[in-house]
Amino acid sequence: MTADATQQARRIWVLIEQEEGIPHPVSWELLGAARHLATELDAQQAVVEGVLLGHDVSGIAQEAFRYGANRVYLMDDPVLAVYRNQPYTAGISQLVETYQPEIFLIGATTLGRDLASSIATRVQTGLTADCTELTIDPKLGILAATRPTFGGNLMATILCRQRRPQMASVRPRVLPMPEPLPAAAGELIREPLGMSEEEVTVKRLRLIPGQQQLNLEYADVIVAGGRGLGGPDGLALLEELAQVLGGVLGVSRPLVDAGWVSAEHQVGQTGKTVRPKLYIAAGISGAIQHRVGMSGAGFILAINSDPQAPIFQIADLGIVGDLYQVVPELISQVRAAQQGDSHVR
Numbered sequence: 337m338t339a340d341a342t343q344q345a346r347r348i349w350v351l352i353e354q355e356e357g358i359p360h361p362v363s364w365e366l367l368g369a370a371r372h373l374a375t376e377l378d379a380q381q382a383v384v385e386g387v388l389l390g391h392d393v394s395g396i397a398q399e400a401f402r403y404g405a406n407r408v409y410l411m412d413d414p415v416l417a418v419y420r421n422q423p424y425t426a427g428i429s430q431l432v433e434t435y436q437p438e439i440f441l442i443g444a445t446t447l448g449r450d451l452a453s454s455i456a457t458r459v460q461t462g463l464t465a466d467c468t469e470l471t472i473d474p475k476l477g478i479l480a481a482t483r484p485t486f487g488g489n490l491m492a493t494i495l496c497r498q499r500r501p502q503m504a505s506v507r508p509r510v511l512p513m514p515e516p517l518p519a520a521a522g523e524l525i526r527e528p529l530g531m532s533e534e535e536v537t538v539k540r541l542r543l544i545p546g547q548q549q550l551n552l553e554y555a556d557v558i559v560a561g562g563r564g565l566g567g568p569d570g571l572a573l574l575e576e577l578a579q580v581l582g583g584v585l586g587v588s589r590p591l592v593d594a595g596w597v598s599a600e601h602q603v604g605q606t607g608k609t610v611r612p613k614l615y616i617a618a619g620i621s622g623a624i625q626h627r628v629g630m631s632g633a634g635f636i637l638a639i640n641s642d643p644q645a646p647i648f649q650i651a652d653l654g655i656v657g658d659l660y661q662v663v664p665e666l667i668s669q670v671r672a673a674q675q676g677d678s679h680v681r
């Protein structure tokens with residue numbers, strides 16, 4: 337593309353989030369969405385571009401090309417080795433001012449939430465956070481960003497008519513993961529940060545590693561429990577089932593509110609969005625705020641003593657019964673099957 341054509345291109349940007357050189361998969365989910373938006377906008381003019389900041393991270397650009405980026409802007413600088421809001425905001429705002437993207441998508445991760453709001457403030461534009469759907473308004477030709485509102489009971493579609501870029505954040509796993517292309521090339525544009533370490537006010541003195549993070553969003557199997565457990569002791573039973581299936585524990589919100597388990601296990605509107613191959617919901621009624629977080633699961637098995645429980649409306653398989661009878665039976669059946677027991681019923 338010539339310099340002139342580059343100037344005229346309708347740019348759809350995606351933040352390629354990385355920490356310690358490991359890209360966050362939400363970046364690829366957003367590139368998939370950006371490709372759809374580019375097609376809706378006008379495939380001739382629209383380009384999908386990644387924005388990558390860090391130190392010694394140029395290899396990640398190749399991955400971004402495989403997931404659909406036509407071009408990646410790279411700021412590679414020791415100052416950017418560890419995420420800090422100030423240099424990241426300064427660097428990206430500078431890129432926004434230079435290249436004037438129309439749309440800018442950022443993952444609603446801890447890092448992304450911190451960064452998106454400060455970029456929006458710095459470049460004085462609007463940000464629609466935690467979107468569940470992104471399309472182009474066919475009449476106006478601008479981004480239509482949809483997100484839940486009023487406690488998840490209504491969906492609002494928000495337009496940013498005046499300011500640019502139109503910014504939106506999307507939580508991990510809300511959008512499908514696109515298939516990577518086996519071989520793809522794109523253009524890598526290096527840009528200087530223009531900020532020295534002395535100018536950064538926040539310093540990292542030392543790193544205190546936390547506990548290993550629970551990877552709920554990207555787990556293939558989730559065994560989730562709800563208020564039907566009756567008390568925190570029942571969680572051990574679900575953890576045992578999760579363990580025999582090679583999965584992790586999820587919960588509904590009341591269990592977190594009651595202090596039975598930490599918030600990192602919560603699935604739903606105010607928790608995590610998940611897309612496992614198998615989701616087992618035990619003692620969960622299936623309130624809309626829970627369902628929005630797990631309805632993308634490949635297969636849903638619901639265990640509930642109430643045959644009218646709403647969770648059965650979205651379940652692929654439902655067992656009406658007491659979870660304290662059903663789950664131990666499931667555990668012994670799975671164990672027997674794993675040991676090749678021919679007496680499995």
Ligand SMILES: Cc1cc2nc3c(=O)[nH]c(=O)nc-3n(C[C@H](O)[C@H](O)[C@H](O)COP(=O)(O)OP(=O)(O)OC[C@H]3O[C@@H](n4cnc5c(N)ncnc54)[C@H](O)[C@@H]3O)c2cc1C
Nearest residue numbers: 562563564588589604605606607619620621626641642659
């Ligand atoms: C703004 C807002 C945000 C929210 N965000 C979230 C969120 O992110 N995630 C979330 O989960 N919720 C969220 N909620 C709460 C949500 O509305 C529901 O209250 C919650 O999901 C209900 O949790 P539950 O299904 O575990 O409990 P309940 O609705 O009380 O259901 C318990 C179920 O267990 C069954 N049961 C009882 N005993 C047994 C047994 N022995 N064996 C089998 N089944 C049994 C019952 O039949 C019942 O269906 C939010 C609410 C609001 C207002």
